[in-house]
Amino acid sequence: DERDDAFHAIIDADGRIEPRDDMPDAYRRSLVRQMAQHAHSEIIGMQPEGNWISRAPSLRRKAILLAKVQDEAGHGLYLYAAAETLGVSRDELLERLHSGKQKYSSIFNYPTLTWADIGAIGWLVDGAAITNQVPLTRCSYGPYARAMVRICKEESFHQRQGFEALLALTRGTAAQRAMAQDALDRWWYPSLAMFGPPDTPSQERTATHTEQSMRWGIKRFTNDELRQKFVDMTAPQADVLGLRIPDDELRWNDERGHYDFSDPDFDELFRVISGDGPCNEQRMAHRVSAHADGAWVREAASAYAAKHATAQQE
């Protein structure tokens, strides 16, 4: 119909869909799911890092970590607000998170076992997130694209701080260097898995899903393209750090102009997504209990607001 045509005209011209524009239901649903998952990832992602705030090894690092976790909460807020432009409330989205209907990035189902994990998360996980998100600054949905601009800037800063935190370790004592290498060993493949399953045509549903998203301009590159970008960016940084990426296949391929590397264990990825990760239960239990414990506070705030709105009207 006419409204569909208007929508497709904007998409085809690489323009921006805005909240009040007409859009197909499937587009809206897809966006809601994607933005919600992104928002959920920001707030669940606070847990593995928040785990080290009280134990940070210097006041400077404690301040950097506090600021970073604060940013993530802020990103979560911002993204829920952006999703609300699509007509779905934060409460609804949180309810879908808590009931397990919506997911968050599986990377946060791994534990932070040492301080070096904080550096590794900044360097690798934020690095992968940025690789995923920079193309989304050109996403077809205006509010999401603009959110991505802002968030990517802050995440680049986080990535740099993560890298520096690891650099301090690799230039430090033998124990610190070992800690850094151990963190890289544990976080490397989970980070590669952040780009999702491979682009094999055999997995048709996923491929179709990706294709549709790319047609709509809410995905700009395939999973494997993004994964390659990430490895190409990260491998030389590991050299600067003096750390060894735990992949015997990893080497520069002059012909391709890219690094060759081994894929992560996608079976593990699917297992972790479907609940069988080291921290799935812990992360959800923590999140749900914080939400439940805070219910009386939110109720009080609503009651207060209602009373005073009434009072003003009287």
Next chain:
Amino acid sequence: DERDDAFHAIIDADGRIEPRDDMPDAYRRSLVRQMAQHAHSEIIGMQPEGNWISRAPSLRRKAILLAKVQDEAGHGLYLYAAAETLGVSRDELLERLHSGKQKYSSIFNYPTLTWADIGAIGWLVDGAAITNQVPLTRCSYGPYARAMVRICKEESFHQRQGFEALLALTRGTAAQRAMAQDALDRWWYPSLAMFGPPDTPSQERTATHTEQSMRWGIKRFTNDELRQKFVDMTAPQADVLGLRIPDDELRWNDERGHYDFSDPDFDELFRVISGDGPCNEQRMAHRVSAHADGAWVREAASAYAAKHATAQQE
């Protein structure tokens, strides 16, 4: 009457009153109060020491501390059972503790701030307790006297271990020595206060109470006599440790054949007894919440016992 005469005949002959003997109500009430306070002190006293089990600085010290706290729980159990021979149940006594009707030794309302406090409690607090309790092994009430025999033996071992723990510190590093002296500085006067108010005739109610208890053979020495015994025993031990008792008046008096010393601040003692101590509220809240949290367990145990008693009868 005749029963009173029998009771007094036993008391006058320095014999033992046994559970099934007749005894005046006032004697029974006095004993219940004294034994209950003693039992309460054992279980509340576990808190300041239990505070360091998880943080003990060596596995050997951790084992010694665990064993000691276990002993105290065991003494509490034993004393409640001994008090039950007077016709009052443990539940009733705990209820009186939790409601604040019965007291425990005020010494446990001070916090354990460093590891050295564990040594100081063993040396000083157990030392004072033994000084108080050894005469009670000749107490007129049989079950209490025999409980004291057994408890004093174990507490002597605790006192020795406390002394040794401090000795390890005073023979250790400068930081350890400072820790030991600091603990002595904080625990000295509270330990002296464990013997209660001074024997001045001006405090008539207390004096009368003491006199009555002495006539009944449930107290054998006055507070000041016990306090003197304790100082005479402890002062030379401080010399062995190489620690300074924080009392400028403390010196050997050849004429008296005793150490001279300054009294503790009895006003503080009364304040702490009446609730104004650093940890009164904390100790009671901890105790009451452990009891409340465990209610469902005790109920389950009772229900199980009842079911299986019924089942056996059927």
Next chain:
Amino acid sequence: VSGLVEYTLRLGDDALILSQRLGEWITRAPQLEEDVALANIALDLLGQARSLLTYAGEAEGAGRDEDALAYWRDERDFRNVLLVERPNGDFAETMARQLWFTSYQYELYDRLRASADPTLAAVAAKAVKEVAYHRDHAAQWVLRLGDGTDESRRRMQGGLAAVAPYVDELFDPDGVTGGLGAVAVDPAALREPSERHVDGVLDRAGLERPPEPAHVARGGRRGLHTEVMGYLLAEMQHLHRSHEGASW
């Protein structure tokens, strides 16, 4: 230890330990806005603590930097008031603590801007603006909880009672501040304006001042802390102390 060092450590330790406690709220706050707000306040306090501890180390002249002072002092050497080391309790108790502490700290920094010591004056001038926000944040929540639901009112009243024994210590005068003349601010002088602010908030919230507590807790300024402090420090210091001499 000079009076200036001692005084600066007090200010710095208050900020550091409260920052540590507020940081524990992160990922546990009642709503996402509060994760942000409490992290923000914790970060402001940490910033103040870093400036103050750095300055204390310089004034001491023994080569101790902010980390040496934060990570290598033992419990008996920390100078914070007991109020800031209290466990967070529920959100109402945390807000009760925030109401009192920010009221005190605001009045303190406001006067310390005029300190004869230029560093303390500069730290205070910057911090007072941050604390104005913290104070407002606490007041807003006390209003909402006091005038929200029955449960929130009950909890808020409970929070006020729980922190009551720890309030007086904020205003304890002693020789250290007295001996510093125009460098320091007499804590006793902060009582009246702080109480006025708190009373004003409680009035508006329809809350009652809790009854006088049976015990007034003090001792933090002399390093006599509560039993929770050792656990807080063990967690905070363990990693740093495990790698003596390392840089991070």
Next chain:
Amino acid sequence: VSGLVEYTLRLGDDALILSQRLGEWITRAPQLEEDVALANIALDLLGQARSLLTYAGEAEGAGRDEDALAYWRDERDFRNVLLVERPNGDFAETMARQLWFTSYQYELYDRLRASADPTLAAVAAKAVKEVAYHRDHAAQWVLRLGDGTDESRRRMQGGLAAVAPYVDELFDPDGVTGGLGAVAVDPAALREPSERHVDGVLDRAGLERPPEPAHVARGGRRGLHTEVMGYLLAEMQHLHRSHEGASW
């Protein structure tokens, strides 16, 4: 690290960390008898841990004693199963953990008495009698809670479900035990008798085996712990590490 050292550390760390957790119950138990019993069990485990860590240090030959191994290893070097580091939960969850762990440990020590290594055999012969009491203690409570009140039954069932993801790791076979021949006991061989004992207790208590958990947690034997472990170690090690080289 030799297989013997690795194996002995596993046994020692299981005992040490569970002892640490059980020690947390003291002054918090549901009744005084349990303060005594849990302290007693914690003490037995600590004694086993001390013998085992001492022997691991001797076998390693690098001069590390029990304290060096307990206090100076970092999280990634601890070899205990994840089950023993779990927070205590309520009394039912602690008893569920005790039921599984004592069933496992009893069967383990019973076989280890015949170890080709005389020290391990001696430790096991001594410890098996203690663990018999621990196992009985756990069974008695699971019976009482399972067959007590509705609430206790619900909680006991919840406790069993909470520990279920951590049970399998106890019986994981691997190269270390395999390579030690008659010195070690194959953990896989302990599964059947342990499960039989647990099932027997659950049957008598009228309790159900919880459903298969979505995730089976493992990794402790390779030093991959849960996030609670770092806090446990910070608390346990802080004082010792703060005074390097001191004797206590």
Next chain:
Amino acid sequence: MVTRGTTTATAGTTRTAEERARRVAADVPDPELPMLTIDDLGILREVHVDGSGHVDVDITPTYSGCPALEAIRADVLTRLDEHGMPDATVHVVLSPPWTTDRISADGIEKLRRHGIAPPGPAGGAHGDGRAPVPLALTVRCPRCGSPDTRELARFGSTACKALWVCGDCAEPFDHLKAL
């Protein structure tokens, strides 16, 4: 932690010295049950004196975590020193494990006299090492001898004791558990 074999003393002087050393060590009281010696309790194992006069004493803990062992070690060394045998080592041996069967007849009688109900035989229950926790069916009150007693707490103040109470004289008492 080592299990040491026995060596046969050949010289008569060594045997005499050994007997003397054993008598001295045997007199050391247990720190927690001071009415019993470590010999009464069966904690004292071998005592050897070598040609140079060096004394080796083997002791064994009643349970793995027994923190009194250090005190016993110190007390044995002090006593030997007081009796002119300063050159001594105390070894802790675990094997064979201590059982309550090792308490001497004298020790059993002393326990009873001091109000502690002695253990029943452990051998039956533990003989094959597959140890069901032994049931103490007939613990008699050490004060009045009544069999009407009940267990109050299986774990008592020290690891080896349980707390019982007498139905006749109402008094609580410790019972040393068969181990």
